[in-house]
Amino acid sequence: MQPEYDAIIVGGGAAGLSAALMLGRSRRRVVVVDSGLPRNRAAAHLHGYLGSDGIEPAELLARGRREVTGCGVKLLDGRVTDIDGTVGAFTAALEDGAALTGRRVVIATGLIDVLPDVPGLVELWGQRVFHCPYCHGWELRDRSLAVLALDPWAGHGAVMLTPLSADLTLFGDISLAPHDERAFAARGGRIVRQQITAIEPSPAGGVLVRLVDGSVHERDGVFVTPRPLPNDQLLRALGCAVTSSSVYQGFDFVEAGPTGETSVPGVYAVGNSVDISAQLIQAAAAGAKAGQHIATDLLHDEIEALFLASGSDAS
Numbered sequence: 001m002q003p004e005y006d007a008i009i010v011g012g013g014a015a016g017l018s019a020a021l022m023l024g025r026s027r028r029r030v031v032v033v034d035s036g037l038p039r040n041r042a043a044a045h046l047h048g049y050l051g052s053d054g055i056e057p058a059e060l061l062a063r064g065r066r067e068v069t070g071c072g073v074k075l076l077d078g079r080v081t082d083i084d085g086t087v088g089a090f091t092a093a094l095e096d097g098a099a100l101t102g103r104r105v106v107i108a109t110g111l112i113d114v115l116p117d118v119p120g121l122v123e124l125w126g127q128r129v130f131h132c133p134y135c136h137g138w139e140l141r142d143r144s145l146a147v148l149a150l151d152p153w154a155g156h157g158a159v160m161l162t163p164l165s166a167d168l169t170l171f172g173d174i175s176l177a178p179h180d181e182r183a184f185a186a187r188g189g190r191i192v193r194q195q196i197t198a199i200e201p202s203p204a205g206g207v208l209v210r211l212v213d214g215s216v217h218e219r220d221g222v223f224v225t226p227r228p229l230p231n232d233q234l235l236r237a238l239g240c241a242v243t244s245s246s247v248y249q250g251f252d253f254v255e256a257g258p259t260g261e262t263s264v265p266g267v268y269a270v271g272n273s274v275d276i277s278a279q280l281i282q283a284a285a286a287g288a289k290a291g292q293h294i295a296t297d298l299l300h301d302e303i304e305a306l307f308l309a310s311g312s313d314a315s
């Protein structure tokens with residue numbers, strides 16, 4: 001039996017919706033299943049997305065959803081729990097018991113930011129506590145900023161903030177890479193080697209950083225380095241090849257090529273599920289590229305089948 005869809009897209013963030021847009025515009029039968037938890041949902045505004053800088057994260061997705069449904073893509077709220085099958089005939093199982101069949105699968109499930117265990121951090125995440133200088137650094141330029149050093153990577157993040165503000169203090173008692181520590185100090189950053197006990201909002205709209213010695217430091221904004229945990233369980237269960245990261249020690253990622261192809265034929269992966277450094281515009285670009293590639297691939301299959309049926313040579 002013919003699968004119901006040409007492509008099943010799991011995840012309706014910037015990556016998944018962009019793949020859907022390309023496939024929908026190619027008149028493909030596409031379904032996007034989304035569990036409604038985009039990574040940047042805690043932020044009030046998004047930045048660095050050309051043409052949409054400063055809009056609300058939900059607004060970008062609302063626009064994307066309108067655009068894809070405008071070219072026939074079906075959107076389903078839900079969570080895919082399992083995918084089975086091979087190229088041309090995949091079945092995706094949803095949490096509510098429904099099953100979808102499709103010729104290709106795109107995994108665009110994003111990642112989870114595992115925040116350091118500091119009381120008060122979760123409550124301020126995305127509002128006064130950020131992780132990315134490109135996303136929120138400009139808005140906090142020339143302000144007093146804290147970097148919470150709870151992970152060795154914090155040193156690199158701290159150095160990246162030095163062009164944005166001269167008033168930078170790194171709090172924490174963990175060792176940083178010597179080069180990062182020297183670079184941060186050389187760029188004028190201060191280091192306070194004390195364990196952080198809690199953070200809380202300050203009445204002035206900033207953040208109070210509480211240290212183990214009882215001191216309290218008020219800052220306009222805080223940066224931390226969460227541990228990125230890609231939502232790649234479906235890809236791993238499908239048997240997609242994994243590789244160790246050369247940049248992020250101790251991490252391994254599902255491998256995806258330039259058009260999102262994994263080692264499993266017919267399975268594509270885009271955005272933060274396979275690329276933890278992708279911002280919105282890069283996740284969208286990866287999705288769009290995969291969408292175009294899949295559209296071409298499906299057409300190629302259909303032409304081959306026509307040639308085969310007519311007995312003519314496909315080459």
Ligand SMILES: Cc1cc2nc3c(=O)[nH]c(=O)nc-3n(C[C@H](O)[C@H](O)[C@H](O)COP(=O)(O)OP(=O)(O)OC[C@H]3O[C@@H](n4cnc5c(N)ncnc54)[C@H](O)[C@@H]3O)c2cc1C
Pocket residue numbers: 010011012013014015016033034035036037038039040041042043045046047048049078079080081108109110111113125126130134135136231270271272273278279280281283
């Ligand atoms: C606080 C914060 C602020 C940020 N601000 C910016 C910014 O200003 N500019 C910028 O460029 N980037 C920003 N980012 C990064 C941005 O969020 C990511 O680059 C972007 O979300 C990646 O897009 P994606 O489509 O890969 O994943 P997501 O946007 O996370 O979308 C993945 C979607 O898949 C769904 N999903 C997951 N598993 C399943 C499943 N099994 N079944 C169905 N659906 C599933 C999720 O619910 C989610 O809706 C920010 C990140 C954070 C944490």
